[in-house]
Each structure stands twice: as C-alpha cells, then as structure tokens.
Amino acid sequence: MNGPFVTIDGNEAAARIAHACSEIVAIYPITPASPMGELADGWSQAGRVNLWGDVPEVIEMQSEGGAAGALHGALQAGALGSTFTASQGLLLMIPNLYKIAGELTPTVIHVAARSIATHALSIFGDHSDVMACRQTGAALLASGSVQEAQDLALIAHAATLRTRVPFLHFFDGFRTSHEVAKIAVVDEATIGEMIDDDLVAAHRDRGLNPNRPVLRGTAQNPDVFFQAREACNPFHDAVPAAVQGEMDRFAELTGRQYRLFDYWGAPDAEHVVILMGSGVGTTREAVEAEVAAGAKVGVLAVRLYRPFSAAALVSALPESVRRIAVLDRTKEPGSVGEPLYTDVVAALAEHLGADAPEVVGGRFGLSSKEYTPAMALAVLDNLATPAPRNHFTVGIVDDVGLTSLEVDPDRWHEPDDVVRAVFYGLGSDGTVGANKNSVKIIGDLTDRYAQGYFVYDSKKSGSTTVSHLRTAPAPIESAYLVEEASFVACHQFGFLDRVDVLAVAGHRATFLLNSPYGPEEVWDRLPRQVQQQIIDKGLDLRVIDAAAVARDAGLGGRVNTVLQTCFFLLAGVLEPEAAIAAIKRAIEASYAKRGQVVLQRNFAAVDAAVANVHRVEVPNEASSAIELREPVPAEAPDFVQRVTSLMLAGHGDRLPVSALPVDGTFPTGTARWEKRAIATEIPVWDPDICIDCGRCALICPHAAIRMKVFDAASAVGAPAGFKYKDWKSDGDASEVMTIQVAPDDCTGCGVCVSICPAKSKEDVSHKSIDMMPVGDHVDEERRNWDFFSALPEADR
Amino acid sequence: MNGPFVTIDGNEAAARIAHACSEIVAIYPITPASPMGELADGWSQAGRVNLWGDVPEVIEMQSEGGAAGALHGALQAGALGSTFTASQGLLLMIPNLYKIAGELTPTVIHVAARSIATHALSIFGDHSDVMACRQTGAALLASGSVQEAQDLALIAHAATLRTRVPFLHFFDGFRTSHEVAKIAVVDEATIGEMIDDDLVAAHRDRGLNPNRPVLRGTAQNPDVFFQAREACNPFHDAVPAAVQGEMDRFAELTGRQYRLFDYWGAPDAEHVVILMGSGVGTTREAVEAEVAAGAKVGVLAVRLYRPFSAAALVSALPESVRRIAVLDRTKEPGSVGEPLYTDVVAALAEHLGADAPEVVGGRFGLSSKEYTPAMALAVLDNLATPAPRNHFTVGIVDDVGLTSLEVDPDRWHEPDDVVRAVFYGLGSDGTVGANKNSVKIIGDLTDRYAQGYFVYDSKKSGSTTVSHLRTAPAPIESAYLVEEASFVACHQFGFLDRVDVLAVAGHRATFLLNSPYGPEEVWDRLPRQVQQQIIDKGLDLRVIDAAAVARDAGLGGRVNTVLQTCFFLLAGVLEPEAAIAAIKRAIEASYAKRGQVVLQRNFAAVDAAVANVHRVEVPNEASSAIELREPVPAEAPDFVQRVTSLMLAGHGDRLPVSALPVDGTFPTGTARWEKRAIATEIPVWDPDICIDCGRCALICPHAAIRMKVFDAASAVGAPAGFKYKDWKSDGDASEVMTIQVAPDDCTGCGVCVSICPAKSKEDVSHKSIDMMPVGDHVDEERRNWDFFSALPEADR
DSSP states (O other): OOOOEEEEEHHHHHHHHHHHTOSEEEEOOOTTTHHHHHHHHHHHHTTOOOTTSOOOEEEEOSSHHHHHHHHHHHHHTTOOEEEEEOHHHHHHHHHHHHHHHHTTOOOEEEEEEOOOOSSSBOOSOOSHHHHTTTTSSOEEEEOOSHHHHHHHHHHHHHHHHHHOOOEEEEEETTTTTSOEEEEEOOOHHHHHHHSOHHHHHHHHHHSOOTTSOEEOSOBOOTTTHHHHHHTTHHHHHTHHHHHHHHHHHHHHHHSOOOOSEEEEEOTTOSEEEEEOSTHHHHHHHHHHHHHHTTOOEEEEEEOEEESOOHHHHHHHSOTTOOEEEEEESSOOTTSSSOHHHHHHHHHHHHHHGGGOOEEEEEEEOGGGOOOOHHHHHHHHHHHTSSSOOSSEEESSOOTTTOOBOOOOGGGOOOOTTSEEEEEEEETTSSHHHHHHHHHHHHHHHSSSEEEEEEEEOTTOTTSEEEEEEEEESSOOOOOSOOOSEEEEEESOGGGGGTSOTTTTEEEEEEEEEEOSSOTTTGGGGSOHHHHHHHHHHTOEEEEEOHHHHHHHTTOTTOOHHHHHHHHHHHSSSSOHHHHHHHHHHHHHHHHGGGOHHHHHHHHHHHHHHHHHOEEOOOOSSOOOOOOOOOSSOTTSOHHIIIIIHHHHTTOGGGOOGGGSOTTSOBOSSOGGGOOOOOOSEEEEEOTTTOOOOOHHHHHOTTSOEEEEEEEGGGGTTOOTTOOOEEOOOSSOTTEEEEEEEOTTTOOOOOHHHHHOOOBOSSOTTOBSEEEEEOSTHHHHHHHHHHHHHHOOOOOO | OOOOEEEEEHHHHHHHHHHHTOSEEEEOOOTTTHHHHHHHHHHHHTTOOOTTSOOOEEEEOSSHHHHHHHHHHHHHTTOOEEEEEOHHHHHHHHHHHHHHHHTTOOOEEEEEEOOOOSSSBOOSOOSHHHHTTTTSSOEEEEOOSHHHHHHHHHHHHHHHHHHOOOEEEEEETTTTTSOEEEEEOOOHHHHHHHSOHHHHHHHHHHSOOTTSOOBOSOBOOTTTHHHHHHTTHHHHHTHHHHHHHHHHHHHHHHSOOOOSEEEEEOTTOSEEEEEOSTHHHHHHHHHHHHHHTTOOEEEEEEOEEESOOHHHHHHHSOTTOOEEEEEESSOOTTSSSOHHHHHHHHHHHHHHGGGOOEEEEEEEOGGGOOOOHHHHHHHHHHHHSSSOOSSEEESSOOTTTOOBOOOOGGGOOOOTTSEEEEEEEETTSSHHHHHHHHHHHHHHHSSSEEEEEEEEOTTOTTSEEEEEEEEESSOOOOOSOOOSEEEEEESOGGGGGTSOTTTTEEEEEEEEEEOSSOTTTHHHHSOHHHHHHHHHHTOEEEEEOHHHHHHHTTOTTOOHHHHHHHHHHHSSSSOHHHHHHHHHHHHHHHHGGGOHHHHHHHHHHHHHHHHHOEEOOOOSSOOOOOOOOOSSOTTSOHHIIIIIHHHHTTOGGGOOGGGSOTTSOEESSOGGGOOOOOOSEEEEEOTTTOOOOOHHHHHOTTSOEEEEEEEGGGGTTOOTTOOOEEOOOSSOTTEEEEEEEOTTTOOOOOHHHHHOOOBOSSOTTOBSEEEEEOSTHHHHHHHHHHHHHHOOOOOO
C-alpha cells in the first residue's frame, strides 16, 4: 500500500471525504454516526474548505427527518449535499430517500450501520438499518474497514454524480466507525480527480431555479404513474458498471483496486462464504489459513449491494463452487431468509438454474456481537458436512431453536507477527485516550500498521474500558477483539478481584500491572485465581506504581505517560531505544506548545517509568488467601444469579438464548445487586462536626449515602467503628442518628463533600463528610453498611 | 355464501372489526385509509361499543409517527389497540413497528396499501408501503376483496392475540378500500367467538403496571443483544399454524374457509401465477376460463406473506407445476427481483432444490394501474413460451426497457350474467353518491351481488367522475374497471364532445343520455364520432331531460332520483316493476324522516322519469357537423401535444414509458392548455351598470375574468358582441375598459357575482356581473376572449 498514511477512525475517514465533496451537510446526531457530523461541523467552523474552495455549510436539524428534508431541499436547489446517520435516524430518512432516489438526485448518506431497536435498544453495529432501506431505490455500498470507509466514500461520491442514483455508503458501527487504524490517505488532488466537474455542473443545471423553471414533486394518477416509475430503469441498470468504472479509476489513481464483488481464496474453491462489512477481513484470515493448508475454500465480499448485479456475482465466483454460505448481519423475523441470503439464492437461480450451487444462510454479529476467524471456520465446517445447516446462527449458543453452529476457539490462533495488546482501565481514567495516542504514534512514527478498538460499557464514566491494540508489519484486517494477547495491562489494581483481566492473555504474554505494591510485595496481594493464571500461562509479570512515578515527575495524577512508556518498553512493538525515542517525539508534538516545563516533566516521567517498572519473580504455586469477589451476593434472586451476574462479570457472551427474555422484559430492582466498588476514595463521616442537615444523603447521585435516626438501644451489637450521634429532635431523647456510606455503590464522585456545610473550626478544609482513600478500611465500612441496612428506623 | 349481507366498502369492512376489537384507536388521516379512522371516530362519537361493552377511545395525533407512538404506549399499558394508515404514514410507523414486534405485542394495523411517493406522489394503490415493512418482524396478511377485508381483519385480530406478533392487515388502496360491495357480514357474536378472552387477559397481564413492575425498553450491549434477538424465534415460527388455526375456526363459524396460500385452477397445473391482493380475483377469472378450456394452469393467492411459510407454499402448489410467474405490486429499483418473487424463488430452492419449478417475476398494477383478466392471460402466455421473460411488466407499454408483456384485450370478455354499468358525471354533481346508493339498493333489497367502483380525477370538484357498477347472481371477484359495459350513462351532455364516453360501451349496450334535447332533436346535437360509435355498436340510445323532470317534480336541481330510476328501468338488473318498487323502498328509507312532501316529490320524480325517458331512433349514418374538440389546441408545445393531451383526454394509460420524464420533472405552464369547459353557467358583463371596481377580476379563483384598459382605436375589428365602456381616468379620454370571461377556464362557481357591488336600479337582483347558462353564445364568448387576449393594453 502506498502512503502517505494517517491514523484515524472510520468515521473520520468517511466524513473527511463527505466534507470535501459537499456544499451542504445537514446533520442530526445519533450513535455511532455522531462523530461524522461533529467532525464536519468542526471543520467548517475552522474554515476548512471543500473541493471548490468553499466552506461547506453544516446545519443541525431537529431530527433525522429534518436532516433528510433539508438535504432533499438542498439537492433540489442544485447543491451538493450529504448527511450522516444510523439506526432509527436512517429510518426517519426513508420517506425522503424514496423521493431523492425517485427524482434521480445524486447524494451520499454515510451510515455507521447500527442495530434497530426491537426487544431492546442497542447502540451497536449491524446491518438492520441499511437493510430497511434496500427497497428505496438508493444504491448501497458497503465498506469493511477504515481504509475502505475512506476509499469507498469517495467512490460513492463519484458514482452518485455519474449515475444520479443516491448512495448509502455504510460501514459497521463501532467496529469500523470507531476503530482507529493506519490507512493510506487519499489526498485532495485525488479527491478532485474523482469528482467530475461536468457532472457537478449537470447536477446544478437540474436544480430548481426560477430562471429556468420546471415542475417537480407532482401527484400522478393511475394513468401514468406506473410508466413513469419504469422510466428510471436505465439509470439503475447503469449503476453497477458505473461503480466499477469509478473503482477502476480510483485504482489508477491510488493503486487500490476494488470490485463490485471481491473474491479471495482458492481459484478452485468448492465452498465459499459470502458477506459484507467488517466481517470480510476476519473471514479472509480464516480462509487464507485454510487455503494455505490445502482447503478449497474462498470468501466473496459484497461491496455494491444495491443495485445488485447478479451477473457480477456469478462471474466473481469460481466456477468450481458447489456450496455457499451467506452471512447476514441482520435479522428479519418471519422472512424466508435474511436479505443477502435470499438475494444470492435468487440471483444464482436466475443465472445458473438447476446448476446453481447449494446455498445456506446464517446470521452473525448482530449488534456488534463478536465475529472471529474461529466462527468463520465453523461456517466453512458447516459447508463441509453432508447436509449443511441452513438459517443458522454463529457466535451465540442457541439452546432454544438450536440454530447455532458450534465454534471451536482452538481452531484459530492469531499470527505471530502481530503484536496484540489489551489494556484494562476505568472510564475517564485516560487509558483509552492514551491507547488511541499509542496507535497514532505507531502509525505515524513507524513503518508498522496499527489498529485500536475500544470497548466501553454503557455506564460510561466510572466503568471498565478495554482497549484492544494490534500492530503488525502488514495492514491489519482483523475486525475482532484481540485474542491471546501478547501484552496485557491492568491500569487499575482494584480490577483484579472482580474482572478476569488475564482470560485474554496468551501463553508467555507480558502482564503489566499498575500496582501500589512493589515487586516484592505484590504477589501476595493478588487473588489466588490470578496467581494461578500467571503461573499456568507463564506470564512475564511487571509492576509499576504509576501514580508514584507520575507524582514524582511532577505530573500529579496523570499516569498515562508512565503507563504508555511501559507499554512501548515491554510490548515488543519496537526496540526499547526506538520506542523511547518515538514516545518522546510524540510528547514533543503534543506538549511543545505548553512550554518546556511540561515537556521536561513528561520526559522525566518516561525515564522514570523505564527505571521503575520491575519484573516480578513468579513462584511455582498460587498461595494467596485472596479470592475473587462474586459478581453478585449469594442472596440475589435467581434471575440475577443466572443472567445479570454473568453480564456484570463481563461474561454475557456466554449466556445462551434460553437465558434471555423473549420480549425484552426484565425483572426490576436488579441494579441493587451490582456492587461496582469502583471508588478509589469514599466519603467518611465525622459526627463531631455534623450539623444534621442531611444534604449529603440528599445529593448523592448514586444513593450511596444514607442517614437514619434510630433508637440508641438498637446500636447494641454494632461493629466497632460504627459511628452515630445524638439526634436533636423534639421527640425521644434516646434517638440517635447515623450517616453511612455504601462503599461498593459509591463511585467516589465527591459531590457529598462539595455540598457539606459543616467544617471543622480548627481546619476549615476538613468537613463532616470528607473523602478518604479506599484502603483496608473498606471492609470495616462494608460491615458498617450491612449493620446500618438492617437497623430499624426509629418509630415516629 | 351465507348472509346476512351488507353493502359497504373495504375500509368500512375492516374498520368495523377493528373498532369492535379495540379499546384505543390512535389515528392520523392519509388517503386512502382515512375513512377507516373517520368511521371509527364517528362510531365512538355515536357511542358504539366494542366487544366488551366499552366505547373505544379514538385519538387523532399530529402525525402517523405520533399515532404509532400512542398505539405503542397504549399496548404497553395492556390496552387493545389498532390504527389505520397507508403509504408515507406507514413509513413513519416503522420505528415503532420494530419495537412493537420486538416486544411481542399484539395489535393490528389496517393498511389501505398505497404507493410511496418517488418521482411523483400518488394517492393510489400498490404494495410498496407494506413491502417497506416486511423486515420489521410484523406479520403481513393480505386481503383481496371487500369480503376478505372484513374476514381477514377479524382473523388478524384473533391471530395477533394468539401469537403476540403484531399484524399488518392490508388490502389494495382504492381498489378494495373504496370498492362498495355486497358482503356476508360477520355478526357481533362471531367476532366475540373469534377473540379469545383468555388471550385478552394475558395481554392485559403483560401490561406495564406499577403493582407488578417489570422493566421494558432497555438498552442491550453486544454481550446479549444477539441471543435476546433470537429468543423471539418460537413466536414467529408459530404464526403460520396459528393463523391457519384461526382461519379454520373462522370457517367453522362462517363457512368461509381461507388458507395461508389459496390455490385455484387445474389440479395438474403446469403453469401457476402467484400474487396477492385484489389481483387474485381477476387472475382467478382468467385462470378459470382457461381451465374450462382445458389449460393446465392455476393461481395461488398469498394471504400470509409474513411470516412466510415456505412449507405451506410448497404444499399448496400442485406437484405438477413446472413454471411459475410471481406478480409483485411494487417496484424496488436495484433489487435482484421484487420481494414476493425473490421470496418464492428462495422458498422453492430451499424445499425443492434442483427440482424447483422455473420462476419468473413481473410487476403489475403500480399505483392502481389497471390489472385485467387479459393481462393475467398475457402472464400465462409468457409462461407458455419456450423462454419466458423474467422481470417483466404487465399493464403498460415499456418501449424503453422492453419489459412489458403484450396484452391482447380481445382475449377476454366479461361473462354474460354480469350487468356492467358505467356512468359519467361531474365531480359534486351527485352521480357517485347516487351510484353508491344504487349498489346498496341492489345489495340490500335483492338477492343479487353488486359492486361499485368510482374513478375520480385529482381535480376533485368539477372534474369527471366515472362510476363502474357490476351486479350478478354470484359474488363478484372482478377487481378491474368495467369493460364492454352493458349500460352507459352520460349525466353531462357537455362531456360528449371531449370525453370518449362510449369507448367502454359493449355491443348493443344501452346508452342513457341526460340531454336538454328531446328524442327528435338530440341526434343532430351529437358529435359525428359519437353518432358513429352508436351506429357501429348498435347501441340502444335513450334520452331524458333529467333537469326538467326533477324541476317539474319539485326537486329543484337534484336529478339523481330521476337518473337512478332510468338506470334501474333500463339496465336489466331487475324486472321494471320490481326495479321501480325497489327504488321507491330505498327512497322511503332515505327520506321518510324528511316528511311526506319530500317523499311524494321523489316518488313523483320516479314516475315522471319512467314516463319521460325516450328511445331515440338511430339513423344508419353519422351525419353531424359537430366534431370532437381537441383536448389541447394545435399551438400547444410538443410535450403538451404528445403527453399532457392524452392525460387530459383520459388516455394517459396509452402513454408508453418513453413519454414520461425519468425523474418526475415536468415542463411548467402546461395547465393553460387544458380547457376544461366545465361551466354550465358563465358570468356575463353588463357595462352599463359597472362601477369599474375590478373586484370580479380580482376574486376569480380560476383567473378566468380579466379587466383591461385599452385605446378605443384598438377596438376596431372587435367581434360583433365585444363590449367595452368609457374609462374614467385622469388620462387620455380615448381610453376604454372591458371585462371579459375565458369561457373554457371558468368553472361557473359564481364567486364573481357574489362580490360584484354594481346592481341595476330597476332590478337589484341584476348585477353588472351575472351568471347566464352556457348556450350557443359560448362561441361568441370564445371569440371575444381571443380578441381580448391579443388586445394591447393602454400605454400608461
């Protein structure tokens, strides 16, 4: 692949093309497409110009219906327009889409494809939204990677002008939209070459204009509607060849050749998988490994899904194909089969009749469900059975309809030349940002390719984040989470007893642990199961007290430079010296404008990190008395034990179909069983200066501070440190009051402290409610809370 | 078929069931579904109760999006709900439809299926709207006639409760929604039997209720969404058997048996047509005629389109089938094929593999384009060719893509036992209302079946209406316009020189002409071409001066009773005496409450009509000097000559694909070439009392009155009757003023008269602008207008 290269995500890759090719961008935000609109808006705010030297007007409407209407209007006026959307947002555009297509109006809507809400909403990726538009007359062009999100975005903008058919250019929400990857960038000149000015002029000339009036948007009656509806046929018929033409022109300009249907695999393949989107690269990995082992298999990527060229499909398939598995990343209950499957069956039946290969269809990857090479192998294995299963699922366990293919995770191992790193952090702790930065450093400052993908849970701030980084000498097609990581980093020591951070670690991987305990002391602080994993996998355990190093370097609590240095030092991406040099260059680029002091502190942190990361001698036996915490207590109800607890522990993928409600109806009151214990500091109450105002309990956004008035007699049997004070009331003098904190529900946000009006006279910085680090006293606080919970309130 | 019978349209048939089975009906009007909402609203206003003795709450929202949201909310609260919609209205419900289906919530949305706006809007019928919902998870149940619109509506309400899957029950907009037909009515007891109270109770128990809280409408992440999405499978899988179960129960209760796929034709058929909706009955007529002639053909009606039971499809088809034509009433540009076609191909490929019959697909009936038995025969003929055409169209001439099948209209003649009547009237002249009444009279007061269908043009008031009536001893399945009418009535004499009213007349048909000219005089008043048609077809020409008869009977201008009587007397529906008795009974039912005087006047009109309708002796030769008027003048531009003129003349159906713009873009300013000449009275100006205020020209909503000031010298050469008067101005004393009327643009609305302030002193009822009947002076007015148009305005 030829450079120059940039390291960006799929949204930015597509949005940059759209911004360059548009005069009007009508937007309305929806996850995961929002960044496209935000970027376009930001670029226009900053004065970035389009191909014609003008700053595109970016207008935010009040819904996607409005965005589609504004776009339609702008196009009718002869402007070049585009928009970005997903999921329900795209559904609201459907009425306009029929009109825009029916009026043969060029535009591109870039879609970060996302599930449509059914039994539950989901912000994650699959093709159910674009599939709901396949009947509108718009062309559908699928990208499967960040590189393609850029390249096919441009091909879409070129082809829509050529054909007058509007394009939906889509790529998988999150998996592609939010993957950060190093891609060969299309320069402005190439964009300009692809956009034919004569076609732009022709579009303008068709715009509604009082100087050359035409009538559009009329009502037609049964006498002529049908004929008029057929009059557009030549335009749709011409799209496949036109798109291939633009692909060929693009290849001449950039060296990257795309086809309507791209095939990889054995030229004499008998079994072929057909799919589109980010699953293509993953399937390619599996197919290429199988072909290398002598198997006659292949994979066909659908790029232009509408208009669907049956002839191009047939000619892209090897003649030797006997069986085909079509994978759909959508579900249409009650259909004969999912859409790509039925389309392939019909296309082959038309062109090959009784000689058509046998076709089976399956669903995969709904709502960003993982799709791995091992699953692709399961799909190929199914084709090799005497009677392949049809209407299967892959990636889940369906113990109800028995649709799921069995997947053997041991069938696949990631290639050795790929460095695979996984980082566990806390939402807002900077881990994700640092890792995005690391990907950029590798991408921008080395010859290697790099990929970053980031898994958040929906609780956002304060929840676990898992960063998946790959870097390799060749472009990375793996659109799935890292497996068998060669480097695992846990940035939060507190995760160890409740998150299975080492499940992803490969044999002999490096495990970097941010630990307040030094190399001598840390082993005994690990839960027994973690010790066992380290021993069993032969991990190279390294510890650093990143907080201490950062503090000593004058960086306060900002540990990212320290941990990032450790990653570069230990992960084997670069030689240590080169790694240190690269990270310092990156620091210079980031912080130079903040002045020499900041720069020097960061450099010092790098050097201190190198000096302070220590190897831990790993004993032969797991000896710890510390056990993993159960995700929910034993007294939780059955549903919480069976279902919620697995989701909380990050093992929701293991839940079979039977575990989930059929209609999205869940029991209530289950959140109380989730004890996140994410606070690093929790409030501690000083009854001596408390003025009984109760504001702390009132304001706590997590309901983790409670106040209770009770009879002093009830305090008999209280834990040793259980605090309470006299209650000034008109009532019984025997009443006392306590304020207690639920240490596992508190997030450490500190709002209680900020509102507490009771200050110590001696030290006004000390309040009645004040934060203290969660240390060993947490168990004491738990005991206090349990006692408090059971305490009967005073009768009044 | 067992009675009792009612004579209603498809909208009423469906709405009645929905109202009886609902507690909440959330509505928003859209053609052609609006009457369902209006009826439900009216019934609830009038206190009509549902099955449980409650008056359903009908709430009109601010869009279909709101209606769907209100419905969704009501259902979640455990209420029984439904709504009515079509076209873009249904598109706005898509997001909620995914949710309602995903949450397994029973409801029925009744859809008067209508085209979606593309290159142009259309209010007419096809399946593009329901097809845009086929991926949502809702069940789709298709009715093909008014009878079915009632019966399957009930089956849908029963089945949705049984299955928890929401239903879209749809029927063809206008063709079924607005067809008035005699149907066997389902009584309240049967409705009650079909709705299982236990299932209703179960639905209520699932409703959100604070007393037994559950959580619904959550967000799910990649860990569990896919599994949860598959958890609904058993519910969708169970739908086909459940629907068949409800159909069987319905058959036990009513004797009318429906199946998921209903087959008619030869048991050893080799060629079969598959379709759904109102085209089924029409195809049946063609198929049954062919089978009677020994052909091995059949037709399969799809009733339950989603969930699509491939097994039921295969078992409904004769094993002998070798070739299938699937007809889709929708168009999806860029698809492999239209949806029913691809579904059938995939279903057969799965079940029969290489033994699957050959399948071709075609489009028909878009936007209520006529679909006739002759077209069905063309589809069967195509199957009989060595290489049947695929992706064809039928019902149009596609001279661009050459997709269209050739249709031989002579291949089909309507059966002799069907009385077929066609009536030409003017919008708002009462013709349509009278014909609806005639259908009801036949349906309610005789043993015969009857059907009425009404074609309006979009100009509504003041435009041509064509009423198509059939009556026969057996139920009528013909869902197409009357061909070879046995009775043609022209209620407006003025139509004869511009509307081809006799094109539809069959050989030896009766032609009733409402004529101001008596039987002796009328012949010479007919255009030559009309005379020739009467002679060539051997028509039985009858005339009546309905206006005179009505006036004499004291009915003022209301001619309906008179013309209706002539129809009953002449059309051969009943024996004359029985017909007169029937119409009098109907009058009694309609007018009894208006008192004896009104009743007697109507009775008198009936008797006078019988006495005053006269047979006209038809000469052997067409001798008239009157020629048909050209629809547009010779100086109109090319597009107007080639395209607009055919549409104006009612021959838009003849326009080939090449005549229509590819993207809905029309030239402007073409309305000026349409000279409707519909006024029966036009304003005439009296300059002697005119006060020059100009209000008449200002107010005219059709811009048909103009005022002009010009030099008196310019009046040289004016037509004899061209009037003008002195112009009181400060300027040149030689200036004069005229007010002229464009007689062919005037609609005779009389607004000009109402605003004219200039009254004659002698007779204050005489104004300067006053209406006069359009008589022979119209040619004089035309000459005046032409002179006026060319007259140069005074230079000022």
